Amino acid sequence: MSEQRDMDDLKERVRVALNNDFLRNAVKFTTEKLRKGKQAATDELGNWEEWRERGKQIRLQTIAHLDYYLSLFVDNLRAAGGKVHFASTAEEAVQISLKIMKAKQAKSVVKSKSMVSEEVQINQALEEAGIEVVETDLGEYIIQLANETPSHIIIPAIHRNRNQVAELFSEVAGEKLPADTTVLAGFARSKLREKFLQADIGITGCNFAIAESGSMVLFSNEGNARMVSTLPKTQITMMGMERIIPSWEDLEVMATLLPRAATGQKLTVYMSAIHGPKRNDEVDGPEELHVIIIDNGRSHQLGDPDFQEVLHCIRCGACLNACPVYRHIGGHAYGWVYSGPIGAVLTPVLNPDKGEWREVANASSLCGACYEACPVKIPLHDMLVYIRRRNVEEKRTDVIEKLGMSAFGKIASNHKRFRLAVKAGQLGQKFIARKGKITAKVGPLKNWTTYRVAPTFAQRSFRESWRQLDQELKQEMSLPQNQEIRQRMQEIIAKRGEKSE
Structure with a gap:
């Protein structure tokens, strides 16, 4: 072999x-x-789109x-x-x-x-x-x-x-x-x-x-x-x-x-x-x-609202040619006879008892290029999401992923924790970032940075930029000429309200 x-x-x-x-x-x-x-x-x-349809x-x-x-x-x-x-x-x-x-x-x-x-x-x-x-x-x-x-x-x-x-x-x-x-x-x-x-x-x-x-x-x-x-x-x-x-x-x-x-x-x-x-x-x-x-x-896919359309495949290979992941790793990395986006779906759905093959669904950027290439419009990118969802529902995710998503959920659900986490990231990246890029092969980062660079946190977060923009707008609207415009607009709105009544 x-x-x-x-x-x-x-x-x-x-x-x-x-x-x-x-x-x-x-x-x-x-x-x-x-x-x-x-x-x-x-x-x-x-x-071509008419032929596809x-x-x-x-x-x-x-x-x-x-x-x-x-x-x-x-x-x-x-x-x-x-x-x-x-x-x-x-x-x-x-x-x-x-x-x-x-x-x-x-x-x-x-x-x-x-x-x-x-x-x-x-x-x-x-x-x-x-x-x-x-x-x-x-x-x-x-x-x-x-x-x-x-x-x-x-x-x-x-x-x-x-x-x-x-x-x-x-x-x-x-x-x-x-x-x-x-x-x-x-x-x-x-x-x-x-x-x-x-x-x-x-x-x-x-x-x-x-x-x-x-x-x-x-x-x-x-x-x-x-x-x-x-x-x-x-x-x-x-x-x-x-x-x-x-x-x-x-x-x-x-x-x-x-x-x-x-x-x-x-x-x-x-x-x-x-x-x-x-x-x-x-x-x-x-x-x-x-x-x-x-x-x-x-036959297990028949009647399944998530996966029945995978049976539409005519085995042309167009999704492989369009897939950025396949173009980097070839077919054998997918582990079975079917590779590329169609393989990432077919392999786990035809072999539901082999849970380890479901991880192949993670080998996708979910960019949708496979759908655009498919001559019979199979939504493979959606199916890859469905497989990932079922992995979570059936508790097939690994411990590190569970802990990571749990931590992210707690941080993202509270604006104070989220703001502190962003600040910590901005400070911590100073030790590993060079010229706006992270190339250090350390910890969980190495799986990414071994073959590509990781983006850095922005010096100013979106929330900080939004807060500053809001302050600038308030200052601008407080100017005399803008107060007059604001008052006139409020009068127009009030009159329209009276007419509608």
Whole structure:
């Protein structure tokens, strides 16, 4: 496992990320490029806010009636020859997959990029069962060799440079490969082609499932999803239960929103529609198609006024690209397969029993950039506040935070105590402030000042400034000319009062 994933403490994961200069520069460069691409693509499209609102309404309608649309999808898929399985938990999804593979006596599996398969940790389970599993998306292939989780929803190896990739590929090749992107891509292509031809089973995710036809649609930029879904005789699709949309007409909206929000593309390079296993007159496609519809905590959000909208997510990664926190610490600091603002919400709500993951909600500035970037208007910044609120209500905050907030409450609730505290701060900062900044790495301050400067108390507080302004106004109004104006205004007000009566 990666170093980041082994560390249970959020602060330690963040510390590791902040001290990795390459990671921070790579993430900053790539997310900036993606954001600029998104801006250019949405400007060219025009009426982007109208498209966002349309996308939001589709997701609202779908999730509000998810039982109906899921039932319709399942009926249509079964009518087309597909086999449907329901998994309440990640463990059930894994067991269903293993049962299918055992029935097929499968020895090798190829996978296309799928976040939900990362979520249920299918790769680990297959390896333990003695089944070879190979990721065929280039980024996923890289992090599989590195034994890591994705660092970004759509660019999983964003944190790796070509020298590191060359080392990983050289181990597989059995020879030293140069750190040349053309050579490395060529090696991956030739290696993966062998795996495509040998695989007994292909595993895919599902970007969107069309309820009205029982079809599934995969978006990709490398074509590997099409190979995974056509060459092996058996295909397993792992699908989060919320991936439904009602109709092909709705897909037009999603196909417009997702690539522009994710990478700035007008359209994803490959869009594959799967409608059951292959027919007798078709030359490619799986002989058997199994779809595993996975809950794994999603149904708990249905009907929850705080978190139901998290199920609207279309996994574009735009919130990661916009988030100032993600751009500094990358994906592994979040501790699970989902990172950035969506990860900070999904991780704790899908894993309510793991209270330690709720602290990820604190890794946010609550600036709302994620909401502005989201193509379906998910209010992630509000949800992060809801998680923090529930942490407090369920007494999940640490002792230092409790003491700090308790002390602040007592000070802020009394103007005399507050004034004394401000005075104490103004005096105390003289020992640690230099040129209007606090850089001293002492006590609780060091968590802040290790990577940035802390602001100082103003020489004059707001209350002091207000008091002085009030005195100046009173003095000014006491002047003869102003007293006359004041008297005339009072007379006008009195006359208006008489008229109204």
